[in-house]
Amino acid sequence: MESNNQDWLTEQEKFWSQDFGDEYTHRNQGDSLLSGNLSLFAKILARTQKVKSLIEFGANRGINLEAIEQLVPDIKLSAIEINNVAVEELRKSSDIEIYHQSILDFTPHRSWEFVLIKGVLIHINPNYLDEVYDRLYQSSHRYICLVEYYNPTPVEVTYRGHQGKLFKRDFAGEMLDKYKNLQLVDYGFVYHRDCHFPSDDLTWFLLEKTL
Numbered sequence: 001m002e003s004n005n006q007d008w009l010t011e012q013e014k015f016w017s018q019d020f021g022d023e024y025t026h027r028n029q030g031d032s033l034l035s036g037n038l039s040l041f042a043k044i045l046a047r048t049q050k051v052k053s054l055i056e057f058g059a060n061r062g063i064n065l066e067a068i069e070q071l072v073p074d075i076k077l078s079a080i081e082i083n084n085v086a087v088e089e090l091r092k093s094s095d096i097e098i099y100h101q102s103i104l105d106f107t108p109h110r111s112w113e114f115v116l117i118k119g120v121l122i123h124i125n126p127n128y129l130d131e132v133y134d135r136l137y138q139s140s141h142r143y144i145c146l147v148e149y150y151n152p153t154p155v156e157v158t159y160r161g162h163q164g165k166l167f168k169r170d171f172a173g174e175m176l177d178k179y180k181n182l183q184l185v186d187y188g189f190v191y192h193r194d195c196h197f198p199s200d201d202l203t204w205f206l207l208e209k210t211l
């Protein structure tokens with residue numbers, strides 16, 4: 001069944017699988033996004049040991065994966081994505097393993113060295129965040145990287161005129177509280193006024209599983 005005909009668990013999944021997600025996917029491209037991602041992921045990957053496999057939750061058309069593949073050419077890439085138009089774009093890159101489904105329906109049957117989620121936790125229905133944390137945790141056998149909008153306490157903000165679609169909080173702090181063998185490796189901020197690599201104002205957290 002095509003994913004946009006499904007009965008979704010949450011209004012947020014419906015929103016991303018339909019027109020809003022299609023239009024976002026058309027907008028979400030360009031050289032400046034690629035160079036910003038190259039700069040961001042070079043910093044994050046510099047804090048890791050060699051990474052050979054990575055899955056991105058909510059990969060859209062794959063602009064993060066494209067930057068990561070340029071930085072680590074032999075890496076094996078996987079992506080979870082709900083939106084049909086985005087999945088069509090992901091399919092143009094033959095070396096990405098694609099899970100065309102909602103993160104809320106995803107059951108990890110194996111694990112990856114590096115699990116990435118960027119600009120997606122903020123769009124998950126807060127009642128289901130705990131389940132998404134579990135899936136991120138189960139999917140990783142080493143690193144988990146969250147790149148999201150931070151706020152010390154949970155808040156909702158209007159997103160391009162829509163209500164109930166954007167929620168900020170301390171996602172990494174909540175994961176560190178929930179899973180006792182996760183440790184914080186590093187964190188940082190990317191800024192829209194950066195001279196060379198302006199990006200959305202995003203806070204990144206690199207977590208690692210310890211024994």
Ligand SMILES: C[S@@+](CC[C@H](N)C(=O)[O-])C[C@H]1O[C@@H](n2cnc3c(N)ncnc32)[C@H](O)[C@@H]1O
Nearest residue numbers: 016021058059060081082083102103118119120
């Ligand atoms: C704001 S975009 C971020 C895209 C990409 N991670 C990036 O940094 O450019 C959110 C992405 O997550 C996808 N998404 C939202 N909710 C999802 C869900 N429940 N399951 C899978 N993908 C989802 C959307 O379709 C969209 O591609």
